[in-house]
Amino acid sequence: MTTPHHEQISAFMAEVAAQNPNEAEFIQAVQEVAETVIPFIANHPKYTEHRILERMVEPERILMFRVPWTNDAGEVQVNKGYRIEFNSAIGPYKGGLRFHPTVNLSVLKFLGFEQVFKNSLTTLPMGGGKGGSNFNPKGKSDNEVMRFCQSFMTELARHIGPNTDVPAGDIGVGGREIGYMFGQYKRLRNEFTGVLTGKGLNWGGSLIRPEATGYGAVYFAAEMLESQGQNFEGKRVAISGSGNVAQYAAEKCTQMGAKVITMSDSSGYIHEPNGLSEDQLSWIQDLKNVRRGRISEFAEAYPSATFHAGERPWGVACEAAFPCATQNELNESEAKGLIANGCIVVAEGANMPSTPEAIEAFQAAKVLFAPGKASNAGGVATSGLEMSQNSLRMNWSRQEVDERLLNIMKDIHAQCVSYGTDDSGYVDYVKGANIAGFVKVADAMIDQGVV
Numbered sequence: 001m002t003t004p005h006h007e008q009i010s011a012f013m014a015e016v017a018a019q020n021p022n023e024a025e026f027i028q029a030v031q032e033v034a035e036t037v038i039p040f041i042a043n044h045p046k047y048t049e050h051r052i053l054e055r056m057v058e059p060e061r062i063l064m065f066r067v068p069w070t071n072d073a074g075e076v077q078v079n080k081g082y083r084i085e086f087n088s089a090i091g092p093y094k095g096g097l098r099f100h101p102t103v104n105l106s107v108l109k110f111l112g113f114e115q116v117f118k119n120s121l122t123t124l125p126m127g128g129g130k131g132g133s134n135f136n137p138k139g140k141s142d143n144e145v146m147r148f149c150q151s152f153m154t155e156l157a158r159h160i161g162p163n164t165d166v167p168a169g170d171i172g173v174g175g176r177e178i179g180y181m182f183g184q185y186k187r188l189r190n191e192f193t194g195v196l197t198g199k200g201l202n203w204g205g206s207l208i209r210p211e212a213t214g215y216g217a218v219y220f221a222a223e224m225l226e227s228q229g230q231n232f233e234g235k236r237v238a239i240s241g242s243g244n245v246a247q248y249a250a251e252k253c254t255q256m257g258a259k260v261i262t263m264s265d266s267s268g269y270i271h272e273p274n275g276l277s278e279d280q281l282s283w284i285q286d287l288k289n290v291r292r293g294r295i296s297e298f299a300e301a302y303p304s305a306t307f308h309a310g311e312r313p314w315g316v317a318c319e320a321a322f323p324c325a326t327q328n329e330l331n332e333s334e335a336k337g338l339i340a341n342g343c344i345v346v347a348e349g350a351n352m353p354s355t356p357e358a359i360e361a362f363q364a365a366k367v368l369f370a371p372g373k374a375s376n377a378g379g380v381a382t383s384g385l386e387m388s389q390n391s392l393r394m395n396w397s398r399q400e401v402d403e404r405l406l407n408i409m410k411d412i413h414a415q416c417v418s419y420g421t422d423d424s425g426y427v428d429y430v431k432g433a434n435i436a437g438f439v440k441v442a443d444a445m446i447d448q449g450v451v
């Protein structure tokens, strides 16, 4: 891609690539930021003088540790554990834990880097961090998951705390895992504090936290549509994933009058041309959260739906798309297919699900495109609200948290519009999110000196 400052961008990226070899995902995430932030910095020399971007790509601290545990057969297992404390300029490190076999340093560094910008956009005082393990919870018994979580937390507990670093969930880490980790932290430290978010409601959790990422992504997309005088009524929506984010994105789309026609997991996608009913969505929630089954079972239970093994849902005609599974799950040819089929709005529920070429295609076609760091920020924002409630030792009502979430998403949308609108009136939400997220963190770093 040729941008006005491509020489500076190339030089900067060459250095990042040399310093972080074999970290393709991290380099991809930095490249996206560099392309939009370096031209901005060129007009704001204080950021160059203080070498802010050079400092921001270097995590403040990386923790890597061994996680030994025993399976139900009594055999010793070992996994890798990580926590990346990326940037604490505007608050304690905050970000999820991912348990998935694909987890490595590059994946967690990309997630941690994006988290810094995302958390800044939420308007709440949270720095950025991310962590996890290459542990695969799939197919493990509850007792195995518990023993793994206890071992993982036995090391992590030394490094986190309600004013230091507050992890949450992500892929493979839901209410069950947060519960086991919270229990072990409490036992080790002998204190009941808001050290994790995504907790159960009767032990410090916040209403709306499970729903927040999916609901927030839909609130953001609704703002984008409204800016064009449109809404979700009657629109066909393609969603990927069937986990936490996907389920609640589907629920909110349906509540707003849209027809959710696809959901997926790593084995393929289901197509329900009539749009998922409330009952069907509850069926999927039970399948995924309780029975822990595969999405293909949906098409066996409901003959109106079809299952497409090994495929992603982007070939289906729709007006809106929410990629809510994982990184790089929507490529250039899939983006062009969506555009050709009439898709006008894409809001990322997952982190970095669209490849750089896909984003370029959406923007060239003037599709309303929201990057995850803006559109999925509702999850961490509500985690921030959970932290506030824990500090105050109070519980806000469902309506109160939902209203705050809606207002935060509107605020993030406004920040993107403010920094991302071009001369023709088209909003480059990638540019807007990157620059708005950058400015707050960068100014705080300048104020705090060379640390």
Ligand code: NDP
Pocket (backbone or CB within 6 Å): 169, 170, 171, 172, 173, 213, 241, 242, 243, 244, 245, 246, 264, 265, 266, 267, 324, 325, 326, 327, 349, 350, 351, 376, 377, 379, 380
């Ligand atoms: P879950 O573990 O609840 O669900 C993940 C979903 O994505 C599952 O349907 C899973 O299918 C699918 N998936 C995971 N990995 C792959 C893969 N490699 N290929 C195809 N499908 C895959 O995770 P979440 O819903 O919490 O997270 C989804 C995305 O949203 C992630 O990118 C996460 O970082 C992001 N996110 C999550 C937030 C949250 O609050 N939870 C906040 C902000 C962003 P299967 O079951 O077959 O593995």
